[in-house]
Amino acid sequence: MAIFSGYVLLGITGPGLLWWRVLWRSERRFLAEELAAGTALGYVMEVFSYIPSRALGLPLLVLVWPIGSIAAFLVIPSLRRWWRGPGPGGRMPLWTAWALAALFCYVAAFSAASHFRFHGIAWPGIASPTPDIPWQLSMAGEVKHHIPATFPQVLGEPLLYHWFAYADMAATSWVTGIELQTLLVRLSPLPMLAVYTVLIVALARRVTGRWWTGPLAAALCFFTMTPQLSALPQAAGWTDVVSSGTVLNYVWWSPTQTFGAMLCxxxxLVLTQVLCGQARSSLWLLLCLLLAAETAAKGTFLPLLLAGLLLTVGVHGVVRRRLHRAAAASAGLTAAALCFAQLVLFRGETQGIRWAPLHTVKRMEVAVPEAIRMLPLSQHTPVFAGAAAVFMLVVGWFCMCAGALGLLRERTRLLDPMILLFAGMGAAAMAVMLVSGHPFLSQIYFLQSARPYLGILAAAGFAAVVPRATSRPALGAVRIGLPLVAAALAGVVIVCLARWWDGSVTPSGDGWDARALARLTPYGLLGMGVLVVVVLLLLARRWAVPLRGLSTALTLAVLTGIALSSVKDQVVAPFEETLDQGWGATTGWPTTTGSGREAHDVPAGAMRAGRWLRGHSDPSEVVAANVHCRASKARYCDPRHFWISAYTERRVLVEGWGYLPSANARAALYGEPQGFRVPFEDQARLAANDAAFSMPSKRALDGLRSKYGVHWLFVDERFNRPGRALGLYAVPRFRAGDCAVYEVPA
Known part of the structure; x- marks a missing residue:
């Protein structure tokens, strides 16, 4: 932890902060904002330094950038002044700092309760990980040893994927010597989360001019989600699909999402200056650097940015009848970056996302008999059931950003370029989710990517309807804050009443329309409850002096409270489970479902055998594996098997193909398997690989070595024990637990 913290501070934050100050050059400087933005810029420069260093075969050359930067700022007189901070005037208010610290402490605690206790750094804590974790680890191992990189799970599969987050972990591992697994499941996302949290607060402050909107925007981003209104059996399935929880649920599963969100x-923040007419050449350079980094950080952000900028250009062109030049130029740069990413980096690959209207709502329980099933694209969805699903989706997300309605009070703010940018990003995210589909529902990442900007938009709406405290600000904050909190709690109570009342309702039939009607029933009570509360607020303001001037804000708080009603299920539940279940009585980790060693995805000895092979082989040498499917009880092969390439950090001839773009491209959006039933594309290669283990012979092994360059065989003996025959033709080199390593003789 000390080594990692030292590297982040000296190798990323320090030089990034100095260069941010040089390029930002704003008179309104805030230390926390500078530190966070400088850290993000440091990550950009680290990745851009690592890529050529790794390509040259000298990965430690990545240190040239931080060392050279710090030396330049120490030696060159004109750069020395940038060591000085903004001074006392650049500090955020004390209460804002404490609120920000509390938010991040919650993020760390939530990570421990929901992720750390299920994903260890040693066996058996690694026995049954989320499939994404070995996948991410194998990708990081590939980028640690190869530039240009490929997908390590299947030899020769081109890396048409956003991979800059893996370059950061690879660079950090080379410099610090920390294992990639420790970085992935414990350390790397934490400073990114800190940057993410601080910059939401800083950006909200820039847009609204009020400090309290920053913690509010961050809280809305972390804690609001679509309400679960129905108490009927199996009704929870659609809520998970539509809201996908909070942004915190994806931090550890998808480091690419975390990295891309941090860079966006x-x-x-740069656009807040550029779009408001402060377009200095250094800001344009900074904008280009960040756009370049976003091209391969995460594929969801550039399309959203482009949509927001185009909306800004369009609205200003229609209303003011003039071209917003800064927005148009920014849109042009964003479009160029997006085209470069799609045509050059991804070579036109869509990562499995395709045109599939209402595919997301087809996954909702209201539209199908069982919550866990998914409809084929060709299957007809009843009009009423589909409309009901869309209605619930829109209502849920409307409540999450209901505060934005407050901007209607100050209609001149509707032409603010930043407000238009955020509105365009949110609208585009919702549109993409409604008209596209993916075998693993990855279209939801678009909405998750827009979450902080929708939160800031909602906070800006509250700022427009909450009066400023002209005298005695502390007393004014209490006088205004308490009624708003009470109104939000009223929204939570309304949802609880709707769920309680809905528990006595049963569908009048088994058809889709009957089930959809049953799911819509509590929304009627929800609407009536909101109407009653609003009427009471309008009546109360006549005699309650503290409520005067707050009726609009209180109404918006009630709607926001509806989106806070699921906090207990998503935010509090992990802590309750931790207290109830503990950390495991004997092993220290929760046990997996099932019995016997076959129940684990990762066997005992996997890490030791994998790391032995890593230490005794060259990165160019290829490994053949005898397993391709996860250790699940499904009746079909689940080809999300990635731990061999993850722990060996070597390319595997054929391991698991479940996440490959080529497999997603061939997978129809159908049924429960989601694409897991898609067979491997090169059946001849798969047959040659499996024959070396099932029927070992000198000819089979010679064929693997001569045709595919296979030097090593990795055997999981739980499911396919080759026996002594394999030892006659390959050299046994290492054994640990259920894993054995053989070398293919030349």
């Missing part, structure tokens, strides 16, 4: 915030 300073990019938008």
């Amino acid at each position: 915030l300073p990019l938008v």
Whole structure:
């Protein structure tokens, strides 16, 4: 932890902060904002330094950038002044700092309760990980040893994927010597989360001019989600699909999403200056750097940014009848970056996302008999059931950003370029989710990517309807804050009443329309409850002096409270489970479902055998594996098997193909398997690989070595024990637990 923290501070934050100050050059400087944005810029420069260093075969050359930067700022007189901070005037208010610290402490605690206790750094804590974790680990191992990189799970599969987050972990591992697994499941996302949290607060402050909107925007981003209104059996399935929980649920599963989200915030921060007419050449350079980094950080952010910028250009062109040049130029740069990413980096690959209207709502329980099933694209969805699903989706997300309605009070703010940018990003995210589909529902990442900007938009709406405290600000904050909190709690109570009342309702039939009607029933009570509360607020303001001037804000708080009603299920539940279940009585980790060693995805000895092979082989040498499917009880092969390439950090001839773009491209959006039933594309290669283990012979092994360059065989003996025959033709080199390593003789 000390080594990692030292590297982040000296190798990323320090030089990034100095260069941010040089390029930002704003008179309104805030230390926390500078530190966060500088850290993000440091990550950008680290990745851009690592790529050529790794390509040259000298990965430690990545240190040239931080060492050279710090030396330049120490030696060159004109750069020394940038060591000085903004001074006392650049500090955020004390209460804002404490609120920000509390938010991040919650993020760390939530990570421990929901992720750390299920994903260890040693066996058996690694026995049954989420499939994404070995996948991410194998990708990081590939980028640690190869530039240009490929997918390590299947030899020769081109890396048409956003991979800059893996370059950061690879660079950090080379410099610090920390294992990639420790970085992935414990350390790397934490400073990114800190940057993410601070920049949401800083960006909200820039947009609204009020400090309290920052913690509010961050809280809305972390804690609001679509309400679960129905108490009927199996009704929870659609809620998970539509809201996908909070942004915190994806931090550890998808480091690419975390990395891309972190980089997008300073990019938008630069746009606050560019779109408002402060377009200095250094800001344009900074904008180009961040856009370049976003091209291969995460594929969801550039399309959203482009949509927001185009909306800004369009609205200003229609209303003011003039071209917003800064927005148009920014849109042009964003479009160029997006085209480069799609045509050059991804070579036109869509990562499995395709045109599939209402595919997301087809996954909702209201539209299908069982919550866990998914409809084929060709299957007809009843009009009423589909409309009901869309209605619930829109209502849920409307409540999450209901505060934005407050901007209607100050209609001149509707032409603010930043407000238009955020509105365009949110609208585009919702549109993409409604008209596209993916075998693993990855279209939801678009909405998750827009979450902080929708939160800031809602906070800006509250700022427009909450009066400023002209005297005695502390007393004014209490006088205004308490009624707003009470109104939000009223929204939570309304949802609880709707769920309680809905528990006595049963569908009048088994058809889709009957089930959809049953799911819509509590929404009627929800609407009536909101109407009653609003009427009471309008009546109360006549005699309750503290409520005067707050009726609009209180109404918006009630709607926001509806989106806070699921906090207990998503935010509090992990802590309750931790207290109830503990950390495991004997092993220290929760046990998996099932019995016997076959129940684990990762066998005992996997890490030891994999790391032995890593230490005794060259990165160019290829490994053949005898397993391709996860250790699940499904009746079909689940080809999300990635731990061999993850722990060996070597390319595997054929391991698991479940996440490959080529497999997603061939997978129809159908049924429960989601694409897991898609067979491997090269059946001849798969047959040659499996024959070496099932029927070992000198000819089979010679064929693997001569045709595919296979040097090593990795055997999981739980499911396919080759026996002594394999030892006659390959050299046994290492054994640990259920894993054995053989070398293919030349």
